[in-house]
Amino acid sequence: MLFCVFIILAYVVLVLQTTLVPLLPPWAGRPDLPLVLLVHAAIRLPTATGLAVTLLVAIGVDILAGVHTGPAALAYLALFAILRSASGPLALAPHQPMLAGLGTLLVNLAIYLGSAILTPGDTPVWAWRQVLLGALTTGVCALPLTMLFDDCAAWIRRRQRLKRQSAT
């Protein structure tokens, strides 16, 4: 159940990222909503579910972004591995906005470096303002999204607990 709900959330987040987010004015920055879900999946969900959600988001972003597959997916997976290994002390909800902002910076840096290595002649322009603004807005968007994801997970677990109790 938890798995299915988070797969649906991943799909919704991908659709929002490719339809609603690009409509924001340039001064508002470009939040990375899939990354907020990834951070949540890495530090709050069970490993198998979190990894499956991360893989789906990573593949989706990778196919929808640009023309070269690889850099985005590998950056997302690396971030998942880093967050998962440090998830003990970071598992608190208030850490998630900060982690999402920091994660945006790291993922953008990794994608930039990956593109520079894959296509040395076609390296994209690194714009500090856009990247920092993106990290900031991702952190801000992570506040309500984190609450939404937490509430979803809590609701599912409550339902599962009630089901188990009624079964016993």
Next chain:
Amino acid sequence: MQARPDRIACPMLSLSCSSTPMPMRRKRTHPPRRWPRILLGLFLAILLLATVGSRESSLSRILTLEGVGVGQRLFHWMGEAAAGVWDRYIALVRVREENKRLRAEIDRLRQELAANREAANTALLLRRLLQFRETIQPPPITATVIGRDPSLFSATMIVDRGATDDVFLGMPAVTAEGVVGQVVEVAPRVAKVLLATDPNSAIDVLDQRSRVQGILKGNGQNYIMEYVLKGTDVQKDDIIVTSGMNGLFPKGLVLGVVSKVIQGQRGMFQQIFVRPAVDFHQLEAVLLIPTERLFPE
């Protein structure tokens, strides 16, 4: 294992929030079924590894494009419907009680005016597209933009036409203002267009006035015209058009206007900056020109 409190005060959010991914678990009477998820994870990992570095339209790419395309279509439709509701009803909520009728009348007229302006703008846009469309042979395919690139460093968009509408790889995407890009990926009902401003885009172009040739590359927001020798005649405000040399874009399509020319001290070439003729942030519809099929499907 570190013991975690079930719920903690969360000062940043000013409310309490759950601190653990899992509440205290009870002893299970049967082992958890992890195998399906592990197998699915392995399958996805293999799928991911198989697509790394690939630019071909594999099944996973087509499924993802199609799958997300359905959501994008739905969201596009919902956005238009919500905009309609906003224009017609919600704007009236703030009208004061004492002059409700008059203000409602003003609002209604304003809405009608806005709707008429919107209709006029749309009609103008469509008329220009139609006029432009009639100049192209064979007739191009009109496509609506339903999604855009999720990344900061690349510039692509998703349109609502695909292989079933005879869209194929390499088709140029244009508007009445100029070149938008080219189709780089095709699914049955959607296609991905690489915008000319993407760093991976390179188009053979020439200066319309002096006929000087070069390669126009994207840098994310604008264009840079490369491989133009120093001393050749390229000036500010010159119009840059497609040369038709590579057979991909028809000759004479406008790309932009030269905004800056730098004759540096070093190197053989000039630095030429070009401002795009197309406003990529305002794109709603594009025309896909059915040129020669240069790439295998």
